[in-house]
Amino acid sequence: MDCLLPESLDxxxxxxxxxxxxxxxxxASTLHINASEVVRVDAAGIQAxxxxxxxxxRNQIEVQLINxxxxxxxxxxxxxxxxQFEKSNSVGE
Incomplete structure (x- = not known):
């Protein structure tokens, strides 16, 4: 499943x-999370x-952070x- 993060993760x-x-x-059993639009972050957003x-x-769902x-x-x-992100799968472009 392709997912898009919002501009603000705070x-x-x-x-x-x-x-x-x-x-x-x-x-989905696979998540591709597009982070190309994130322009604002804080600790709370990253923790979430x-x-x-x-x-x-933990639920054996493949997850990858894209861009x-x-x-x-x-x-x-x-x-x-x-x-934590690398263990879950790759952080990549």
């Missing part, structure tokens, strides 16, 4: 994105995204969560 969108993530997890990846892994913006990659790295 505290103001966590409730909406978490609901959307739960929907994605029930709809991390929870999506961890839940997918993450540099801003998103920097946030993931700053929070020390890069390994």
């Amino acid at each position: 505290i103001s969108t966590v409730l909406d994105t978490t609901t959307q993530y739960q929907h994605w997890l029930t709809q 995204l991390t929870a999506l990846f961890l839940t997918a892994k 993450p913006t540099n801003l998103l990659l920097e946030g993931i790295s700053t929070l020390g969560l890069k390994e």
Whole structure:
């Protein structure tokens, strides 16, 4: 299933994105998450995204982050969560 992250992954969108993530997890056994439009992130948004990846892994759902913006990659790295995304599947272009 191809999924698109919103432009903003921050505290103001966590409730909406978490609901959307739960929907994605029930709809497919493979998720390709396009992160090319993300221009605003904070710790809460990245934590919610991390929870999506961890839940997918736990439920044996293949998940891949596609075209993450540099801003998103920097946030993931700053929070020390890069390994969580790599273990779930590849973080790539």
